[in-house]
Amino acid sequence: MLSRVAENLFWIARSMERADNVARLIDTARRMVTLPNESGRPLANEWSSILIAAGAGSTFKGDLEHATREEAVEHLVADPDNPSSIYNCFRNARENARAIRFGLTSEVWNSLNSGWNELPGQIGMLRTRKAYLAEFVDWVKVCQAQYRGSVEGTLVRDDGLEFLRIGSHLERADATARILDVKYHVLLPSLGAIGGTLDHYQWISLLQAVGVQRAYHFVTKSDVTRDGVAAFLIQNEVNPRSLSYSLYRVVQSLTQLEEYYDRQTSCRIRAEVMLSGLRTADIEQILTDGLHEYLTWFIESVGNLSHEIGLSFAFAPPLTVEDTEEKGETEGQTQSQGT
Amino acid sequence: MFSEMTQSGLVRPEYQQIDTWLKSQSIDDLKQASSEAETLFRKIGITFAVYGEGGDPERLIPFDVIPRVFSASEWNVLQRGVIQRAQALNAFIADVYGAARIVKEGIVPAEIIFNNEAYEPVMRDFMPPKNVYSHISGIDVIRTGEDGFYVLEDNCRTPSGVSYVLENRRMMSRLFPELFMNGDVAPVEYYPDILRQTMESVAPMNAADDGGIVSVILTPGHFNSAYYEHSFLADEMGIPLVEGSDLFVDGDKVYMRTTRGPQRVHVIYRRIDDAFLDPEQFNPSSMLGVPGLIRAYKAGGVTIINAPGTGVADDKAIYCFVEDMIRFYLSEEPVLKNVETFRCSEPSQLSHVLENLEHLVVKEVHGSGGYGMLIGPKSTADEREQYAQRLKAKPSAFIAQPTLSLSTCPTLVEEGVAERHVDFRPFVLTGDISQVTPGGLTRVALREGSLVVNSSQGGGVKDTWVLTE
Numbered sequence: 058m059l060s061r062v063a064e065n066l067f068w069i070a071r072s073m074e075r076a077d078n079v080a081r082l083i084d085t086a087r088r089m090v091t092l093p094n095e096s097g098r099p100l101a102n103e104w105s106s107i108l109i110a111a112g113a114g115s116t117f118k119g120d121l122e123h124a125t126r127e128e129a130v131e132h133l134v135a136d137p138d139n140p141s142s143i144y145n146c147f148r149n150a151r152e153n154a155r156a157i158r159f160g161l162t163s164e165v166w167n168s169l170n171s172g173w174n175e176l177p178g179q180i181g182m183l184r185t186r187k188a189y190l191a192e193f194v195d196w197v198k199v200c201q202a203q204y205r206g207s208v209e210g211t212l213v214r215d216d217g218l219e220f221l222r223i224g225s226h227l228e229r230a231d232a233t234a235r236i237l238d239v240k241y242h243v244l245l246p247s248l249g250a251i252g253g254t255l256d257h258y259q260w261i262s263l264l265q266a267v268g269v270q271r272a273y274h275f276v277t278k279s280d281v282t283r284d285g286v287a288a289f290l291i292q293n294e295v296n297p298r299s300l301s302y303s304l305y306r307v308v309q310s311l312t313q314l315e316e317y318y319d320r321q322t323s324c325r326i327r328a329e330v331m332l333s334g335l336r337t338a339d340i341e342q343i344l345t346d347g348l349h350e351y352l353t354w355f356i357e358s359v360g361n362l363s364h365e366i367g368l369s370f371a372f373a374p375p376l377t378v379e380d381t382e383e384k385g386e387t388e389g390q391t392q393s394q395g396t
Numbered sequence: 397m398f399s400e401m402t403q404s405g406l407v408r409p410e411y412q413q414i415d416t417w418l419k420s421q422s423i424d425d426l427k428q429a430s431s432e433a434e435t436l437f438r439k440i441g442i443t444f445a446v447y448g449e450g451g452d453p454e455r456l457i458p459f460d461v462i463p464r465v466f467s468a469s470e471w472n473v474l475q476r477g478v479i480q481r482a483q484a485l486n487a488f489i490a491d492v493y494g495a496a497r498i499v500k501e502g503i504v505p506a507e508i509i510f511n512n513e514a515y516e517p518v519m520r521d522f523m524p525p526k527n528v529y530s531h532i533s534g535i536d537v538i539r540t541g542e543d544g545f546y547v548l549e550d551n552c553r554t555p556s557g558v559s560y561v562l563e564n565r566r567m568m569s570r571l572f573p574e575l576f577m578n579g580d581v582a583p584v585e586y587y588p589d590i591l592r593q594t595m596e597s598v599a600p601m602n603a604a605d606d607g608g609i610v611s612v613i614l615t616p617g618h619f620n621s622a623y624y625e626h627s628f629l630a631d632e633m634g635i636p637l638v639e640g641s642d643l644f645v646d647g648d649k650v651y652m653r654t655t656r657g658p659q660r661v662h663v664i665y666r667r668i669d670d671a672f673l674d675p676e677q678f679n680p681s682s683m684l685g686v687p688g689l690i691r692a693y694k695a696g697g698v699t700i701i702n703a704p705g706t707g708v709a710d711d712k713a714i715y716c717f718v719e720d721m722i723r724f725y726l727s728e729e730p731v732l733k734n735v736e737t738f739r740c741s742e743p744s745q746l747s748h749v750l751e752n753l754e755h756l757v758v759k760e761v762h763g764s765g766g767y768g769m770l771i772g773p774k775s776t777a778d779e780r781e782q783y784a785q786r787l788k789a790k791p792s793a794f795i796a797q798p799t800l801s802l803s804t805c806p807t808l809v810e811e812g813v814a815e816r817h818v819d820f821r822p823f824v825l826t827g828d829i830s831q832v833t834p835g836g837l838t839r840v841a842l843r844e845g846s847l848v849v850n851s852s853q854g855g856g857v858k859d860t861w862v863l864t865e
Binding site: 058059060061063152155156158159216220314318320370371 | 628638641642652653654655
């Protein structure tokens, strides 16, 4: 297939997964804000923490340290100037899909198109009713689920599908790392509070945000602890949102592509190295050395892997609207006036 | 005014079936079908984009459910006429980039060729495969009477609209399958097949040795107003739809970037203008083109259709000479006539035009899209005065034609079925041979009395039938 088509597919999947995860991040903050602060000291602002974790610290125009809920939600959901806002994720997914309209099934297209068409109404509700936030988050998850379902249910099983899968899982690895990192940004009132009640609730919030709170108990059969949550989100391959599982799926898809194309790729090797690093990582050591540092390194590695995938399959920088709008085609001397 | 369906109160033979059918349908039936068609077109996404007017840029061209019909013998004339025209235009383009015999013989003045913006010096002394330049030609035809067919203009660059020809037929046979049961409407569905054959027939020599000819459609991208047509044709032909950034030139060959690695491309049906084709050769700031493409083309590594520089043949000033071209290159009499045209660069014609402005339509030689023209009978004295000033300032930039009354065809409008003006664009394909699918795009001016069929100004489209013998 054309490299550009593969790239379009990759970005459709990444954008939809990102929208889902930004919604989950917002949900994390929404839950954390309601936690009791027994320390009597002011807490770090959950909303600024979420903005930083979402990578929107630099695009946020207000006072980052004192970001309000309204400001943060607006920026993460509806701001056209935030490349990762849910608005832009939906828009990118649909634009990438439009560019390869005939390469998708109508069900996949409809799932993306209707999400985009409903978005303004959803944003309107969010702006008028504060309590709508939880429902909005659910709506975004439903859109993502519909998209994912239509892909799994209707798309031809070929190389195109693998590019979609790579996009989803690479983005999810990135997102789970960011959600886990929120714990670092939401600084605790004092060192003594680590292991305390608030600390405990915050770890639970993270599990809830990625939707695996029950899975955690079911799989680990243990209480929520710092080490337990970190291991579950980083390493546990039963957990569909863990870094390890996400990377494993990326490796699988890249291996499948190598089979289709009958050639080796450097990105598959890089992904395998990352995966085995995750699998053999010593979680206790990571926590001692600093979880934030580890996650920062991991997020960078995901970026490098993404770049390498682009090189292996010859992705190119896309054209902008201005480059192609209404230029480029003249059919003849004029259009008929029929006079 | 010529009505295609009824003459002197009698239904013309080719419209008998339409007449019977219309009598069996209530206006509500037709309106119901019409709204179904609209819903379907929107769902499939058959839209064109209009930027800069606000609102949703994705627009739908109104589809009229009453077909326009040609008899087999009418089609025979039209077919011969448009093929003849396409062949003469191709011979002309080959000549102006070669020996320029037509200039030396004094038939066409040198300045309107060599001073023409669309003349591409880079094409001089280069002969494309099979000596074909305009592989896809859209010849716009209007009708004023029983035998009164005229060519209004030629489109030799990248004529569009063929996707509507196919989609309109699909829509008609979906809405009214009974109309096609007895099989007396010639099919148009094979257009993509002959387009692909045409492309392959002009592939570079030895292309087949690569394990098959690879053809692609080159689009400016999905923001372009005709993107639907580009993707539709690629899909129908089963060939890749590429953007400039998908292609690169290595040596004399063109490749597309695929996930399997570079793949050689032999024939490019480009739907972008000359100026954007190759930043090395033309507009250096073009992001749409492929650096080095013209080099590879001239070295014979790839075929570009339509060839660069074909615009030199479809200018309004050149138009006046097409009948002469037919006589000169083909030694035949033109089957289809030109509309009488006054070239204002000729002093005697200019004075005639200035004296008769209120009866004429004046157009800019390089104008397009209906802009910058004067429709005499509908103009005010003030407008004519202002236009006369422009004319006198630069006469060579204008031509004038009499206002012709386009034929009309029954059309579904708000009040019921009424006569509306139509024009017609068949598509001639030229490779090894010249062919034209029996049919084409009929555009209809939906506003009462209007002669403007452009979709941007209230025009719609109709299915066009050619009856078999």
